[in-house]
Amino acid sequence: MSLRVSLLFPLLLVAPAAFAQDPAELAAMTSPWSGSGGELGFASARGNSNTESFNGRLGLRYTDDDWVHSMDLFGLRSRSESIQTSDDGSTSKVTSTTANRYTGSAGSALQLGEHRQITATLRFERDDFATYDRQSSFGLGYGTRLWDTDRFSLDAQIGPGVRRTHDVENDETRTGLIGRGFFDMKYSLSPNTDLINTLLVESGSYNTFAQNDFGLSVSMNEHLALKAAWQARHNSDVAEDKQKTDTLTTMNVVYKFK
Numbered sequence: 001m002s003l004r005v006s007l008l009f010p011l012l013l014v015a016p017a018a019f020a021q022d023p024a025e026l027a028a029m030t031s032p033w034s035g036s037g038g039e040l041g042f043a044s045a046r047g048n049s050n051t052e053s054f055n056g057r058l059g060l061r062y063t064d065d066d067w068v069h070s071m072d073l074f075g076l077r078s079r080s081e082s083i084q085t086s087d088d089g090s091t092s093k094v095t096s097t098t099a100n101r102y103t104g105s106a107g108s109a110l111q112l113g114e115h116r117q118i119t120a121t122l123r124f125e126r127d128d129f130a131t132y133d134r135q136s137s138f139g140l141g142y143g144t145r146l147w148d149t150d151r152f153s154l155d156a157q158i159g160p161g162v163r164r165t166h167d168v169e170n171d172e173t174r175t176g177l178i179g180r181g182f183f184d185m186k187y188s189l190s191p192n193t194d195l196i197n198t199l200l201v202e203s204g205s206y207n208t209f210a211q212n213d214f215g216l217s218v219s220m221n222e223h224l225a226l227k228a229a230w231q232a233r234h235n236s237d238v239a240e241d242k243q244k245t246d247t248l249t250t251m252n253v254v255y256k257f258k
Contacts, residue, residue: 032063033257039227041252050081053099055250060257066111076101076248100128115145119157121180130168130246131238135209137163137202139180150188157182163204169239178204192219208236217254225254 039057044050058073078099085091107121119142125135141159148154161180166173180202187195194217202209215229231248238244 033060037223037255037257039252039254041250048083051079053078055248055252057252068109068111068117070105070107070109072103072105074101074103097128101130102126109143115148115155117143119143119159121157121161121182131235131242132165132207133168134166135163136165137161137178137180139178139202141180141182143182152187153185155184161202163202165207174206176204176206178202193217206237208234210234219256223256225256227252227254 037059039055039059041053041055043053045052053076055076056074058071060071062069076099077097079095079097081093081095083091084094103123103125105121105123107119109117109119111117119140121137121139121141123135123137127133139159139161141157141161143155143157146154146156158179158181161178162175163178164173164175181200183199185195185197189195196213196215196217198213200209200211211231211233213229213231215227217225217227219225227250229250229252231250232245233247234245236244
C-alpha cells in the first residue's frame, strides 16, 4: 500500500462520522452566543373599558475565550381606555398610560477560573411612575459560585459602584457611591422544568434599591418555553404618595438560544 493511500484511508473512515452529526449540534458547539433569548407577553381586554398590557425581555451572552459579555433589555407598558360621562350627560373617551418602564443592562466578566470572575456592570432604568424616574449605575465586583450540584446552583457577585438618580418630586439629580450585590439561583425540578430566582441590591446613602425576579420555566422543545414569573421591586426612600414596593406577575413565551 502506498503512502498516499495509507494516509487517505483513515480520513475516509472518519469523514462519514463527522458529516453524520446534526448541523444544529455543530452550530451549537461553535456558536459563542447563548442566553435566555427573548420573552414576550401581551394581554388585552375589551368591553366597557379597554386595557392593553405588554412586556418583553431580551437576554444575550457572548463568550470570547476568558471573557463573557452579557446584555439584558426589558420593557413594560400598560394602557387603559374608558368612557367617562360629564355632568351635562355627554360622554368622552379617556385614554391613560398606567405603566411605562424600560430597563437595560450590560456587563463583562473576566474568568479567573471555574465559576470565578471579575465583573463590570452598567444598568439604566426609566420609570415614568416612580419617585426616581431615571436611575443609572455602574459597578465592579467579584463573582463566584456558592453552591453547585447537578440540580442546584447559586452564583453571587458583590462589589462597589456609583449610582446617579433623578428625583421627579423635587427635580433633583444625585450621584453617590453604592454597594452592589447580585445573586442568581437555579433549581431543576425535572429535565424540562426549572425554578429561577435573581436578586439585585444597590444600596447607597439615600436609597436602597432591590429587585427580585422569581420564575418557573417549562420547556416545550429545544428553543421554546413557557415562563410564569413574579417580580418585586423596592425603593427605601420614596415620596409620600408612592408605594415602596411594586410587584409584577407575567406569563410569557420564551425563545431560548442553544
